[in-house]
Amino acid sequence: MExxxxxxxxxxxxxxxxxxxxxxxxxxxxxxxxxxxxxxxKEFLNELSSNPQLxxxxxxxxxxxxxxxxxxxxxxxxxxxxxxxxxxxxxDYVLARKYVEVKEKNHRIEFxxxxxxxxxxxxxxxxxxxxxxxxxxxxxxxxxxxxxxGLEPRYMLTVIVTLPCFGFFAVDSLRIFVKxxxxxxxxxxxxxxxxxxIVKDGHKKTG
Numbered sequence: 001m002e003x004x005x006x007x008x009x010x011x012x013x014x015x016x017x018x019x020x021x022x023x024x025x026x027x028x029x030x031x032x033x034x035x036x037x038x039x040x041x042k043e044f045l046n047e048l049s050s051n052p053q054l055x056x057x058x059x060x061x062x063x064x065x066x067x068x069x070x071x072x073x074x075x076x077x078x079x080x081x082x083x084x085x086x087x088x089x090x091x092d093y094v095l096a097r098k099y100v101e102v103k104e105k106n107h108r109i110e111f112x113x114x115x116x117x118x119x120x121x122x123x124x125x126x127x128x129x130x131x132x133x134x135x136x137x138x139x140x141x142x143x144x145x146x147x148x149x150g151l152e153p154r155y156m157l158t159v160i161v162t163l164p165c166f167g168f169f170a171v172d173s174l175r176i177f178v179k180x181x182x183x184x185x186x187x188x189x190x191x192x193x194x195x196x197x198i199v200k201d202g203h204k205k206t207g
Contacts, residue, residue, distance in 0.1 A: 006072055038087060045081075067094055076102045083190055089164045096183030109190050111183065121180050128177035135170030 044062045048054060063077045064070040067090055076093070076109045079102055085090045092102065102108075115121055137144070142159040 037066075037068075041081075041087065066090070069094055072097065073102075075104065079107060085189075089186060089190065092182045092186040096179045096186060099180055099183040100186060109187055111187060115180075115183075121184065125177050125180055128173040128180075131173035132170045132177070135166045135168075135173065138166035140171060141166075 034152070044066060047108060048059065048062070060074050063074045064072075067077045072094070077090070080086060080090045080093050093102075093109065099121075100109055101112055103110050110116075111121075139162050140159065143164055171192075
């Protein structure tokens with residue numbers, strides 16, 4: 001029985017780690033999804049360059065489709081696609097836009113005032129990881145605690161309740177961690193890919 005308990009514990013811990021990996025990869029963007037979005041981006045940008053008279057509504061909706069959301073300004077999307085590794089930068093911004101913003105006055109991506117301090121981001125990341133670990137443990141607790149508490153095996157069925165309830169908090173807290181991390185990467189690694197950046201009034205500014 002001791003061996004059985006050890007095996008269950010190892011499997012539960014592996015499931016917790018595996019869930020974290022899946023959530024991170026899904027948030028950052030899977031390979032197949034990236035390829036599909038690359039194909040759309042290529043077609044849309046080619047259409048823009050070959051058809052300068054394209055209706056502004058089609059242009060706006062194309063940019064929204066490129067970003068996967070209409071909650072951003074078109075000017076923000078235009079700036080993001082001008083950066084090196086534009087696909088990743090755009091995805092990072094969409095994911096982390098609660099924490100970062102494009103400053104139009106200097107054409108830079110910066111943290112919002114509430115998250116400018118490294119400490120404000122650090123404690124949020126620490127809390128997110130702690131909540132994730134607690135939530136993930138409670139999700140699988142029926143499998144882990146039946147043996148130590150001397151409960152009957154039927155109590156393991158309560159995992160049907162604990163997994164979705166506590167699993168929700170675990171997943172949500174891990175996504176917060178991922179968003180902050182991707183925001184930090186975005187701010188630290190932003191580099192202009194094109195020498196000219198289109199600004200709000202339609203003129204061009206040398207990068």
